[in-house]
Amino acid sequence: MKAVRGGAGAGSDRTRSVVLLIIHREILMRLRSRVFRVGTVLIVALMVVAALIASVVAGRNTSVQVGFVDSTAALAQPFSATAAALGLDVTIVAVDDQAAGENDIRDGGLDVLVDGSATDPEAVVKEQLDPTILAALQAVVRQQALESQLRTAGLDPTAVEARIAAAGVKIRGLEPVDPQRTPEILVGFVVAYTLMMSLSFYGAYVAQGVVEEKTTRIVEIVLSTVRPSQLLTGKIVGIGLVGLLQLVIIASAGFILVATTHIVTIPSVGATALAVDLIWFALGFYLYATLFAASASLVSRQEEVAGVTAPPVILLIIAYILVYTVVADPSSVASTVLSMLPPFAPVLMTFRMATSDVPVWQVLLAMALSVATSLAITAVAARIYANSILRVGSRVRLIEAVRRR
């Protein structure tokens, strides 16, 4: 007779090792899948292509070629200085005569030709003159006219300019002004959008994994040795980590591309803010993945997944739409309450944190509520999972699924 093996083991150790095994398998299988590898490479490749196109388009437009003939050459230097002060990127070109300059403009080699005289210049363009270039040119010409008038009146232009520069208006704001509010709203939208998209994408991934186990019937063997809650947790954590890895790869590729091509300026985002956003991704993922898994376990065919997982997807879309309510006043009572509600918190709280100063207690409370809700959903989801996972064929009604087996 065979001796009874000590298979029982300590409960928590056993749970941990089982969940770790499931996590390991999920990660291994997802990383091996073509969807993941090809998908990640494709997204990064698309980003590279987009960045290249953007930098080529941007590169063509950067420097404005401005030509000066001999009679207007005196304006070239002051123009260059004024343009630089206005943040314009101009290149000064010396042109032989008016005819040559006009030819260059027609060829596209020159954007603006300044001819005529230094006191009465004429700007020749192909179609229209960029208003900022016009403003710079006018400022130079007016400055020169002013200086010549001052000299005629016997005044020292340098002294007058110093007096003018000293005169000014002081600004006194009654409330502190947020100098970077616009870029922060942009960051907020990007973060909220990324969260919504990634939560629904990886949530769908979890749903698909659940149904896969049902269709392949492996679940009957696995559930004879693993608790539904363990299987659920392992699946969610494994797929969540893979999702995080893919997000990190895509985000790193994005940062590297932006840093090397300078196509857009990224507003500086603090490391703390980024870390908190990642925590919100994790919390949001936990909450939504449980919802997706529970919904998906009601059906047994991949074709039915989209229909049955509509409720969590709709919740995410509502959360994103509510961003437009919150943006009006991130600190209002409505914004505060909405951003605390667990299904909306991951999207709305990150948005509020990006666009305004949110009291720490509100963030912590929202996080606590989110975790508590996730735990409650996990318990219900594990039951739905256990009750409906053996039912193959027609969709299981929710009420039946929640009942005891």
Next chain:
Amino acid sequence: MDRRLGAGAYRLAPNDRTDLRTETFRMSESTLQIDRISKRYGDVVAVDDLSFEIQAGQLFGFVGRNGAGKTTTMRIVLGVLTADSGEVRWAGLPLDFASRRRIGYMPEQRGLYPKMHLLEQLVYLGRLHGMPGQTAHREATRWLERFGLADRRNDELQALSLGNQQRVQLAAALVFDPEVLVLDEPFTGLDPVAVDLMSGVLRERAQAGVAVIFSSHELDLVERLCDRVGIIDRGRLVACGTVPELRGRGPQRYWVDTAPAASDWWSSVPGVTVVRSEGTRALLEPAAGVDDQAILQIALRAGPVHEFRPAQPALVELFRSFIDEGRP
């Protein structure tokens, strides 16, 4: 341990209390006891007050018509379903989550991960059942070799033929060296060579002390292979024991082969019904109290008797006599 212990073997006289206690103790040490389990789905009773035992080292054949309750019973044993009432015990203790990990299971609807490689799939299942990584790897390799799949260890399961997938399915139930094997129709869809392989493995596991229960519709195979048979009909156990014991529960019949000339000699025997006649042979069923020697004497008077023996009905015939065939 005597593997040929029948159901009747431990049904002792009420006054023999000492032996009863000893027997119960030994039984509970290494017996899978299904004790009065019931399960209904709405108005449908799937399993109705079902009880039987399988001892370690025994091969138990579980037979019944489609929908009789075999799969439900097995799922209850595995804890995949919960019974409405009753209990399943192993070694005297109610099965719980930890002790169920010592049961190898082959579900009716086969299922493994289609995209996982054979070896890693078996290692994964072994480790889920609590095996250390190295042991799981060694055992998985051993079973793949045993089933002739060693060179395909790194193939995806979905690349295999259905027969080979079934071998992997059996390996998945065996890899962690279970003490109990529960196999739901393991022979379905196998070619004759695979049937021999499967039978050999089941026999060998039983000899190694594993309690094996499997369901099947191939009654000849069950009769050949099993130590004991349980027949289930509409959720109730209608017969349970060794095949000879089941025969003993039916009416005793006799095959008689006489000379051609005396083909209807039996009409002169009182209290005998002819169940079937094939040429000069006849299968007779005497009424209760009719002496078989009297029948033989009448037969001898009619002419030479070439054969006179108690009939040994095959399991398939016994099966028909136990279940209610009137049900659609």
